Amino acid sequence: MSALLEVEGIRKKYGQFEVLKGVSLQLERGQAKVVMGPSGTGKSTLLRCINYLTPPDAGTVRLDGEEVVPRNLNRIRQQVAFVFQDFNLFTHLRVIDNITIGPRRILGLSKTEARDRAMRELERVGLADKVRAYPAELSGGQQQRVSIARALAMEPKVILFDEPTSALDPELTGEVVNVMKRLASEGMTMLVVSHEIGFARSAADEIVFMDGGHILEQGPPAQLFDAPQHERTRRFLRMIGDQVGDAAAAGEGA
Amino acid sequence: MSDFLDFAAEHLPYILAGVPTTLALWILAITFGFFFGLVLAWCRIYGKKPAYWASTGYIEIFRGTPMLVQMLFIYLGLPEVGLTFDPFTAAVIAIGLNTSAYQAEYFRGAIQSIPQGQMTAARAMGMSDLQGLIFIVLPQALRRVIPQWSNEAILELKFTSIAFAIGVTEITARAETIGFKTFRFFEIFLIVAAVYFVLTATVAQILHIVERRTAVPGLTLGR
Numbered sequence: 121m122s123a124l125l126e127v128e129g130i131r132k133k134y135g136q137f138e139v140l141k142g143v144s145l146q147l148e149r150g151q152a153k154v155v156m157g158p159s160g161t162g163k164s165t166l167l168r169c170i171n172y173l174t175p176p177d178a179g180t181v182r183l184d185g186e187e188v189v190p191r192n193l194n195r196i197r198q199q200v201a202f203v204f205q206d207f208n209l210f211t212h213l214r215v216i217d218n219i220t221i222g223p224r225r226i227l228g229l230s231k232t233e234a235r236d237r238a239m240r241e242l243e244r245v246g247l248a249d250k251v252r253a254y255p256a257e258l259s260g261g262q263q264q265r266v267s268i269a270r271a272l273a274m275e276p277k278v279i280l281f282d283e284p285t286s287a288l289d290p291e292l293t294g295e296v297v298n299v300m301k302r303l304a305s306e307g308m309t310m311l312v313v314s315h316e317i318g319f320a321r322s323a324a325d326e327i328v329f330m331d332g333g334h335i336l337e338q339g340p341p342a343q344l345f346d347a348p349q350h351e352r353t354r355r356f357l358r359m360i361g362d363q364v365g366d367a368a369a370a371g372e373g374a
Numbered sequence: 375m376s377d378f379l380d381f382a383a384e385h386l387p388y389i390l391a392g393v394p395t396t397l398a399l400w401i402l403a404i405t406f407g408f409f410f411g412l413v414l415a416w417c418r419i420y421g422k423k424p425a426y427w428a429s430t431g432y433i434e435i436f437r438g439t440p441m442l443v444q445m446l447f448i449y450l451g452l453p454e455v456g457l458t459f460d461p462f463t464a465a466v467i468a469i470g471l472n473t474s475a476y477q478a479e480y481f482r483g484a485i486q487s488i489p490q491g492q493m494t495a496a497r498a499m500g501m502s503d504l505q506g507l508i509f510i511v512l513p514q515a516l517r518r519v520i521p522q523w524s525n526e527a528i529l530e531l532k533f534t535s536i537a538f539a540i541g542v543t544e545i546t547a548r549a550e551t552i553g554f555k556t557f558r559f560f561e562i563f564l565i566v567a568a569v570y571f572v573l574t575a576t577v578a579q580i581l582h583i584v585e586r587r588t589a590v591p592g593l594t595l596g597r
């Protein structure tokens with residue numbers, strides 16, 4: 121059986137600067153992969169190229185064997201959820217409406233169906249008591265958990281996480297990481313750009329190390345963390361090991 | 375004083391009979407301006423070159439020339455090229471076209487003040503750009519624009535008075551008629567000013583309530 125998500129030869133240039141120099145990776149059903157690497161290596165750009173929020177210059181993306189093209193883009197995006205670094209909850213909607221708007225307006229569920237589904241997902245992220253709150257009334261960690269519930273309510277085939285804890289204070293990252301660990305253990309297919317070593321070690325099936333627009337090496341966490349092949353990987357791991365909190369707090373950008 | 379009250383009692387009903395015309399003129403014009411203003415704002419933000427330039431040119435011309443001149447052009451000028459309107463319709467068109475140019479700029483500012491991430495999140499979940507605009511961006515932008523829009527709406531309520539120049543019998547025209555009949559301009563224009571004041575104060579209060587009841591934490595400036 122072919123992989124659920126197949127990314128092949130993605131290239132992306134900003135002006136003269138080539139951010140992605142032909143990146144390929146595969147994600148099997150139920151697999152959780154974590155993408156790591158220094159700032160400006162194109163990790164976030166890769167994620168955005170996968171659902172065409174940033175259209176790649178070259179390369180293909182296949183979901184379940186179907187190639188992503190402009191014509192089927194909106195339909196593919198319903199099955200590839202995206203969790204943003206800065207949450208991007210809809211400011212004018214209460215928590216419950218943030219979660220139901222996709223199922224109702226895009227998937228065409230009835231009001232009660234969408235509501236039931238939203239409540240189920242809110243319980244999953246432990247925020248059932250915040251149904252009526254507005255995003256501005258929540259902490260960063262709570263906002264990110266709501267945005268994960270919003271992603272789950274679309275019942276996607278895969279969720280892309282773009283540095284989901286980078287905008288959070290260190291004491292708030294734990295609650296988000298715990299939710300993500302649970303999802304991974306429940307068999308959700310996930311592609312995660314993050315430097316959360318804890319999550320990567322315990323929940324990821326595979327780590328992808330990117331540098332300079334390439335994938336330098338990939339493998340199971342034990343292999344990549346404990347016996348990295350490349351000097352560049354070793355140096356990077358040493359650096360984030362030295363400043364675990366700082367690396368997350370510094371954020372990544374593109 | 376009792377003389378003034380007698381005068382007011384005698385002529386107020388005739389003035390007030392013009393209120394429905396004034397309000398109809400106003401509501402039709404600002405409603406037209408609302409929808410056309412949204413279209414113009416869309417063209418300026420998302421439109422391709424021709425739509426961008428057409429809407430920009432439109433907005434500059436209508437903001438750069440007097441509304442009275444626009445109204446006279448529509449009512450007296452256009453018939454020469456075969457387009458004839460009754461006074462009321464001509465006034466609605468003139469005020470509506472004029473306010474659409476101002477409303478468009480307020481809408482544009484409000485739409486552009488909504489962070490990009492909102493539209494990105496809408497697109498990422500599979501919404502089309504139009505769905506993202508309707509369900510996500512506009513509900514936020516319209517809440518933010520209420521204070522400026524209220525100013526514009528109240529301004530236009532007062533601007534309906536210039537329709538008297540092309541013979542619409544709204545309240546200013548009625549006051550003028552009484553003035554020339556009684557030669558008591560001082561009293562009659564005080565009375566008509568008071569009528570306008572009650573109307574604008576009422577509208578301001580209603581819009582203020584709308585603003586308060588639609589307010590959302592983190593989106594609009596709370597008070």
